[in-house]
Amino acid sequence: MKLNLDFGVVLERWPAFLDGAVMTLQLAVIATLLGAAIGAVGAVCRRSRNRLAAGISDIYVETIRNTPLLVQIFLVYFGLASMGLKFSAFTVAAVALTINVGAYTTEIMRAGFDSIPRGQIEAAEGLALSRLQIYWHVVLWPAVERVYPALTSQFVLLMLASSVTSQISAEELTAVANYIQSDTYRAFETYILVAIAYIALSLIMRTGFWALGLVLFPRRRRLGTPL
Structure with missing residues (x-):
């Protein structure tokens, strides 16, 4: 059997x-920024003494982590439509991805918060720092530094998972590939190029996060600790 590959007709597109x-990158960036904010707030709520806030955060995290991303996208897509709210596929995709990654970021951030020694917080209280100062300088920022590699990996996975949004006609990379292969009848060549493109996007994001980590965490840069 001879394999006849023709990338020319595909590369023309x-x-x-x-x-x-x-x-795809736009979806990833939007969901990463908003998901990081949701994750920080959600982690604070999960560790809060307020049972209502902790309960809502727990339900949110467990619901998202135990349902498929595709189902979540359909729920947002058809849920908004059933309420008479009409948004573009891009907006719906960004909202669904943000909700999804926010839950995973919440759990990662919670682990980071739990890694902060209680004595460190008590020392900050002894210095008469305000609650906001303690959360920012003693809890939040050191926690982010500790879980930064896990966070960046999650955000890269989010970018790859954005391919699922092609099911609601968001014209990201996989959706474009579906259109091209249906026009050219060169499915194998098309998806080879798409796989290469996703690898390139992953490397771009990882490099960007690595550079950002060098800026945000100079102490780790001085110590030579991997980001």
Whole structure:
């Protein structure tokens, strides 16, 4: 059996691939920024003495972590439509991805908070620091530093998982590939190029997070600790 590959007809569609890659990165960046904020607030709530806040955070995290991303996307997509709210596929995809990664970020951040020694917090209280100062300088920032590698890996996984949003016609990389292979009948070549594109996007994101970590955590840079 002879394998006849023809990448030329697929590569002719490179502008479409580029547009899809850009949208994939846009979805990843938006969901990462908003999901990080949700994760920080959710982690604080999970460790709060307020039972209502802790309970809501627990339900949110466990619900998202125990349901498929595709189901969550459909719930947001059809849920908003049933309420008469019409949004673009890109907006719905960004909202669904943010909700998803926010739950995972909450759990990662909670682990980071739990890693902060109680004595460190008591020392800050002894210095008469305000609750806000303690949370920012003694709890939140050191916790983020400790779990930064796990957070960045989760955000890269989010970018890869964004391919599922092609099911609601969000024109990201996988959706573009679906259109191209249906036009060219070169499915194997198309998805080889898409796989390479996802690898490139992953490397771009990991490099960006590595550089950001060098800026945010100079102490780890001085010690030579991997980010």
